[in-house]
Amino acid sequence: MYINCHSYYSLRYGTFSEVTLLEIAMQNGITKLALTDINSTSACLNFIKEAQEKKMHAVVGVDIRNGIDQKYIVLAKNNEGFQELNQHVTFHLHNHSEFSSIAPSLPNCYIIYPFEKAMEERLYRFSENEFVGISPKDLNRLPFSPFADLKKHLVIQKAVTFRNKSDFNAHRLLRTIDLNTLLSKLPKSEQADPNDILLPPEILRVMYQDYPELLFNTDTILKSCQVDFYFEEHRVNQNQIIYGKNKQEDAKQLEELCYAKIKERYRNPSIEVYERVEKELAAIKEMNFVSYFLINHDILEYARSKNYPYIGRGSGANSVVAYIIGITNVDPIELDLYFERFINEYRSSPPDFDIDFSWKDRDDITDYIFRRFKNTALMGTYVTFQYRAVIRELGKVFGIPKYEIDHHLKGFKVKKSASSDYLKLVEKYAHYIHGFPNYLSVHSGGIIITQKPISYYTSTFMPPKGFQTVQFNMNIAEEVGIFKFDILAQRGLSKIKDTLEIISYNQPDAKVINIDDTEVFKKDPKINKLLNTGDCMGVFYVESPAMRTLMTKLKTNNYLNLVAASSIIRPGVSNGGMKNEFILRHRIPEKRKEAHPVLLDIMEDTYGVMVYQEDVLKVAHKFAGLSLAEADILRRGMRGKVKSKGQFEQVEKKFISNCLSKGYSKELTIEVWEQIKAFAGYAFAKGHSASYAVESYQSLYLKRYFPLEFMTAVLNNGGGFYNIETYVHEIKAKGGFVEPPCINYSDHGNSIKEKTVYLGLGMLKALDFKISQAILNERGLYGKFECFDNFLDRVRIGIEQLLILIRIDAFRFTGIDKHKLLWEAYLKLDKSNSDKQHLVLFKEKKRSFKIPNFYTETIIDAYDQLELLGFTLCSTFDLLAEPLPSKFIANNLKHCINKQISICGKLVTAKGTPTKDKRLMHFGTFIDSEGTFFDTVHFPLIAEKYDIRSNGIYHLRGKVVDDLGCLSIIVDYLERLTILPDPRFTKVNINSKLI
Incomplete structure (x- = not known):
């Protein structure tokens, strides 16, 4: 009798899941009902699946609305009807058009018009599949309406959106969030009826006892609707x-x-x-x-x-x-x-x-797939309400000041105020709403290509890039037999491609080995030395401090070592204690004898330690005697990818019984089993690690033989693990020179000429892209700019954009100090400049002005660069207000193992990691005054006492430790050093010179 039920996939409207809806129905003895979310079929497939498991009859449809204004309900009679209603919804979602008040012809669907809408539209004649929905509140009006005698076209429309008062309150809050208003200003017209709850069937029968035809019609419609799909072990491949x-x-x-x-x-x-x-x-x-x-x-x-x-x-x-x-x-x-x-x-x-x-090519690849294959869509995913975000949203809903919400989220007790009671409500309903779907988004790389039209399974929406996207996620897709193609994007490949292009213009005579011939790279001792020393800045997957440290400990010097390192960095190996055991057995051959002989024989290349997912297969197959197919069931079950629990348990029992029958002790059997459990859920496939290693070797080759071109490409692809400043430092460390943007030598991206890297105009965040393009187009067509006046004559530019170029010293080729140019800009820039035509026949000679001398300081350039680029091109050590309190350098750490030292370093990166007792510790990476990196460890007591989250130069004290050849400092004190202030905002001029 329920043909208009909502789940929380009626976004920012519904208040419970489609599974909860079925459970409520079961509790009330209802065996058939319809899910009709607002303009969405997101939950339909899972609703059908869950109903099948619960032996219930599921009907699926859509509640068609413009905003909150309900137009009609569509129920699918069969799979063809489901496809029709998906096509109908998709058309409007793609075109962002409103739904008309009259439904189109959908022969395999039922159309139910709400009583009020049918009255408004004067709908008195209906097709066989069209009905008028009569809600309880419409019953008193029905006898006096034009529909009183159309009893075979009348059905019960008892909406279901809530379970109780709390659901209704949550609904009101969701509506307020959606409308971005205050709860006190939420119109009643934007809310559902608080009585939209599921009533027991006997109560509903009493309410409609005077209209048995409505009961019969509604029941008949529900019985006649049958949309069939097969799931999990019964599924059919839909690709x-x-x-x-x-x-x-x-x-x-x-x-x-x-x-x-x-x-x-x-x-x-x-x-x-x-x-x-x-x-x-x-x-x-x-x-x-x-x-x-x-x-x-x-x-x-x-x-x-x-x-x-x-x-x-x-x-x-x-x-x-x-x-x-x-x-x-x-x-x-x-x-x-x-x-x-x-x-x-x-x-x-x-x-x-x-x-x-x-990342530059993926959109074109995606476009090709959509053109090449008929039934194609992007995989969808739902972004859910997260607790802290809901707290902030509800804070706005109740009008609570932002600072009080900030204090509340930081755990501070807010003093008694007018907001105190509201904060309790915010806390309560933040927990309530947490996890609800908030909006539909696009999966990071999934594309589906199906045998049948996409509309056979779902409606789609159109995100900004213009590729239709399904309204469900990968989990239900896989359960119904739709499996995605993973078309992913990364910047590492762009770095390789861009490096080759840069080499072709900067070193056209250089001999470059075929980048796909990785066998040559794997055997090159100069490339392998980069791995051994951790000199991998900018290299895909191996540049992070954790990976650099691991490779140093492993003394990584070949391809197979790198493959192993790519896997043991993963949580599965680390958490099970196998990471350290592998390192020890790799470094100390005698330690390999500690492995069980059978396991050592099975995993000889990893010294009897499970490192890869394949090792689970090896152990299960060779140690426990399972078939390889059964072993893969075990592996997948550990990762939660086996849907049939009985199937996994059966293989688990066989694993243990086989081991015992082979004569292994119960203790050894359980120990191996526990290792697999701790490991399998997080480990990398060996092929996955090997694929990453191949790409790493390609980047390593370019880094070793073409370091400046490679690092320029890294800059052009947004860097990597570290910030841009760190990669600029790496260019200098490899013998390059870095120049700020220049209007005569810079492109939009970063470019290199011999050993000089010119930062691109695109690095200036505040510079308008159109201005950048105008400069490059003008220079490309008519040659370099001769002087400042020549630039003003040729480029239409406003004063604010011109000042950006002057402050970054983009006109330094003129030989005129930028402070003088700032005055000239104000004096010479014609206010009508932006309205001039590009070329004029007779250029008016610009007036010259006598400009006084100025006092300036080099630190001004640093502050301008910091503001406009986000980093300085000089060493931050040159900006310190006081001399370094310690001149100890990182290269001397090897002479001070187990000794206390004092050192100064610029923070490169810091990673916080929770300890077993939930306290926070930090791992830091710094760079000393000579440009050498060093690593630090900050245990919880120190991490809580001394903050290292802000960039800058720190004075650190601590003990030098050697962990398998990897040196680090256990910090017991640190202090952030002060840099010189911007002299333009202070009265004191330091190191000033007369221009």
């Missing part, structure tokens, strides 16, 4: 399953492609290679995954045709077929990667390829 004409031709194409390219990857393919290829092709065909490989290959063929760099990773790197046809660059035979980690008889979902593109 595009045919790439070409038919499955047979697809299989033939993949096979021919593989054998045609096999010698490109293996110069002399062994029998092992051919056997592995045959085994994989057979499994791929049997599991019906051929199209998945061909679609990925198609996408990458397009990328190669456009010269877009990419990297294929994920479990797909375990496939030799994927390696041969170019989806990945990781040889699974070389690394002993199990294909069963990728595809096995127990796995119903398609294999997993994560493909990274440059």
Whole structure:
């Protein structure tokens, strides 16, 4: 009898989930009801799935509204009707158009007009599938309305939005947040009826006892609606399953492609290679995954045709077929990667390829996919209300001053005030609303390509980039059999591509090795030395302090070491204590004897320590005697990816029983099992780590042989782990010179000429992009600017934008001090400058003015750079107000192990980490006055006493410790040193000179 129910996917309106709706219905003895969220089908698939599990009859539809104004309700009779209503909603969402008061023809749907709307629109004649919804409050008016005799077109419309008074209060707060107003100003017209709750059926029957036809009609409609989908173990693969004409031709194409390219990857393919290829092709065909490989290959063929760099990773790197046809660059035979980690008889979902593109290229790749494949959409995701954000929103709703909310969030007790009682309500309903979906967004990289039209499954919306996006997330998508393609973006690939372009113009005669020939890089001792010493600034995945420290401890000096390092940095290995054990066994061969002989034999390359996800398969297969497919069930179950709990428990029991039957002690069996549990949920696949390592080696090659070009590319791609200033420092450390933006030499991005890097005009955050382009266009067409006056004649610019260029010293080629130019700008810039035509036949000679001499200081340049660029080009050490309290340098740390030292350093980065007792400690990275990095550890007592969150130069004292060759300082004191103030705002002039 309920055909108009809302979940909290009626965004900023509903107050509980679709699952809760079903539970409420069950508690009241209701076995069939309809979910009709406002202009959304987000929850429909999960509603159907949950109803199937609860043996209930689910009906799905949409409550069509303009804002809060309800127009009509649409219920899907069948799957075709669900597609029709999705198309209807999608059209309006894409076009941002209002819904009309009259529904279009939707033959496989039921249309229910609210009584009031039917009266307003004078709807007296109805099609067979159209009805008028009569709510309890409409019953008194019904006998006197034109619908009194149209009983076969009348149904019960009892809306359900709340469970109780608290839900209604939460609803009002949500509506207020949505309208960005005060609760006291929320109009009643923007709220639902507080009586919109689910009543027991017997009460509803009593209310409509005078109208048995309405009860019968409503029940008939609900019974006749049947939208069917299959989920989890019963699901059907909904992805595009045919790439070409038919499955047979697809299989033939993949096979021919593989054998045609096999010698490109293996110069002399062994029998092992051919056997592995045959085994994989057979499994791929049997599991019906051929199209998945061909679609990925198609996408990458397009990328190669456009010269877009990419990297294929994920479990797909375990496939030799994927390696041969170019989806990945990781040889699974070389690394002993199990294909069963990728595809096995127990796995119903398609294999997993994560493909990274440059952040500059991904939109074009996405556009190609949408053009190439018919039924395509981006995966959706819901951004939920987070507790602290809700506190702030509700603070505004109740009109509480911002400072009181800030104090409340910081844990301070606010003095008794008019807001005190409201803060209690804010706290209560922040917990209530926390976790509700707030708005629909786009998944970071998921794209779906389905066999049937997207509208068969959902409505879509159109985000700013113009690619339709589904209204549900990846979890329900996978459960119904829709599996995403991961088309991801990263900046590391852009750095590689941009470096090659920069080398081509800055060193056109340089010999550059093919960037894809990573085998050469892996064997280069000069490149491997960068890993060993942690000299990896700007290099993808290995530049962070944690990774640099790890590689130093491991003495990383080859590809396999780097693959291991990429994995053991992950929480699974670290949390289980296996990270330190691996390092010790790697450094001290005698320690390897401590491994259990069977485990050492199984994982010889990692000294008997589980490092990769594949190690779970190895241990389960070789130690416990499970099949590889059963072992993968174990691995996936540890990661929460096995939906059937019974299936996982069955494999778990078999693991333990097999170990005991093999003669292993119960203690050893349980110990190994616990290691797997602590490890499997967080570990990297070895192929994933190997893929990252390949890209790291490409960057390392460029960093070693073309450091200035590489670091320029790093700057042009927004840096990396560190701030821009740190990368500028790295350029100088590699023998380069860094110049501020110049109107004659700078481009929009950063550029390099021999050893000088010119910061781009785009680095000036306050400079308008149009001005930057006008300068570059003018210079490109008519040559460099001859002088300041020449610039003013040729470029239309306002005084504020001109002052930015002068203050950053962009006119230094003129030889005129910028302080004089500031005066000239005010005196010479024609107020009508912005209205001038680009070229004039006779240029009016600008007047010259006698400008007095000025006193200036170099520190002024530093402050201007800090304001306009965000960092200074001089050393921050040169700006200190007092001499350094310590001249100790980081290069001397090795001589002071276990000794107390005092050192000064500029903060590069600091990471806070909670301890087991929930206190905070810090790991810091600093740079000394000579440009050498050093690391610090700040235990909770010191971290709480001395703050290192703000940038600057610090004086630190502490003990030098050596942890497997990695030196750091255990800090017991630090103090932030004072820098000189901006003299323009003080009365004291220091180091001033006469211009």
